[in-house]
Amino acid sequence: MNMAELIYCRSAVRSSGVVRNLSILRFLMGIALTLIGAVFSPSAHANIACEIDNISLTLSAGTISVPVGMSVGQILGNIAPSTFQMSCHFVNRVSTVTSATNYANFATTQLAPGFTDVYQTNIAGIGVRYTFNSAQCNAASVVMLNGKAQVGCFFSGPLDGPYMTANITVTPTLVVTGALAPGTTTLSSAPTVSVTYTSSDQDTSWNKGSLYTGAATGLFVHATCSVTQPSLSVSLPTANTRAFSSGIGAVAAPQPFQLSFACAAGAKVSITLTDSVNPSNRSNTLTLTADSTARGIGLQVLNSTGSPVYFGPDSAAPGNTNQWLIGNSPAGALLVPMQARYIRTGAVSPGSVKALATFTMSYQ
Known part of the structure; x- marks a missing residue:
């Protein structure tokens, strides 16, 4: 914690007589000059003392799917906001100041080409924008422009009182800054964001370290294919309960269908x-919807090799549980042939059968 004391001095030279001697006048002028020098050479110390907590952050993006055809300036998504604290109190030094504004000054480098508010990460075509908010500091949507941002917080309190805290939230937003390579790219670094304090009752600044250290983690999966069928309904033929007489695991009535995509190589x-x-189901049989009336029957999906598909998490991360490889993306249409079929799971009673599934593409 850095502090300084500002000593104010006043002087007045009074004379009740008449100066009659030139040498005495020069002597008095010399004293006056000395006193003026003392006024302008103080050891400056401020009354407000401030610290910062919850900094040295890592930019953690998780796994983000980048759709086909995103243009420069489009937002990929927001990273979860982080909240840090500015804590200040007033120290009983020489002055008796009990109110002041403390400023958190943020600075970074590496502006993305063509932007004044987006900063380049290690991934070509992906940058980050920083936005600051604080209700206690009356700061709303303060964006870092040309490498700088400032949030000022007013504090008022007793001398030698407890620390007063203001919360400041920073939200990083990921932005497309240029052409993106297809496939999966790892986020490993982003520009460092430093924090410097200044205050209204002094003319000194204090380096408070890094809000973001420059470390970053995340995966960006840039799609090369777009779905040409946003919703697909597969109707299976009616099956007779006798088709499942061989026992649990018996299958019937396979129905072909296909997924269709438009791709770039x-x-x-x-x-x-x-x-x-x-969604936690990792078996190869879909769970029936609540409005299904049949019992002892499930639905399976078969891939292009005719093998039952095992279900996995809704994630585009490479190596996701139960993910399987389709192949190289073509320059044009990509058709993925599949089948759906009934499977016996228990004691069978007739009725309707319905299940729902989603698919997630991954590109490497």
Whole structure:
């Protein structure tokens, strides 16, 4: 913690007589000059003393899917906000100041080409914008422009009183800054954001370290394919209960269907199917919806090799659980042939059967 004391001096030279001697006048002028020098050479110390908590952050993006055809300036998503604290109190030094504004000054470098508020990460085509908010400091949507941002917080309190705290939230936003390579790219670094304090009752600044250290983590999966069928309904033929007489695991009535995509060449394409009714399902049989009336029957999905698909998490991360490889993306249409079929899971009673699934593409 850095502090300084500001000593104010006043002087007045009074004379009740008449100066009659030139040498005495020169002597008095010399004293006056000395006193003026003392006024302008103080050891400056401020009354407000401030600290900062919850800094040295890592930019953690998680896994983000980048759709096909995103243009420069489009937002990829917000990273979860982080809140840090500015804590200040007033020290009983020479002056008796009990109110002042403390400023958190943020600075960074590496502006993305063509932007004044986005800073380049290690991934070509992806940058980050920083926005600051604080209700206690009356700061709303303060964006770091040309490498700088400032949030000022007013404090008022007793001398030698407890620390008063103001919360400041920073939200990083990921932005497209240029052409993106297809496939999966790892986020490993972002520009360092430093914090410097200044205050209204002094003319000194204090380096408070880094809000963001420059370390970053995350995966960006840039799609090379877009879905040409946003919703697909597969109707299976009616099956007789006798078709399942051989016991649990008996299957019947396979129905072909296909997934259709429009692609650009340049990546290996993988896919994961997720059970929408029960996303934690990792088996190869979908959970039926609540409005299904049949019992002892489930639904399976078969991939292009005719093998039952095991379901996994809704994630585009490479190596996702139960993800499987389709192949290289073509320059044009990509058709993925599949099948759906009934499977016996218990004692069978007739009725309707319905299940829901989603798919997630991954590109490497």
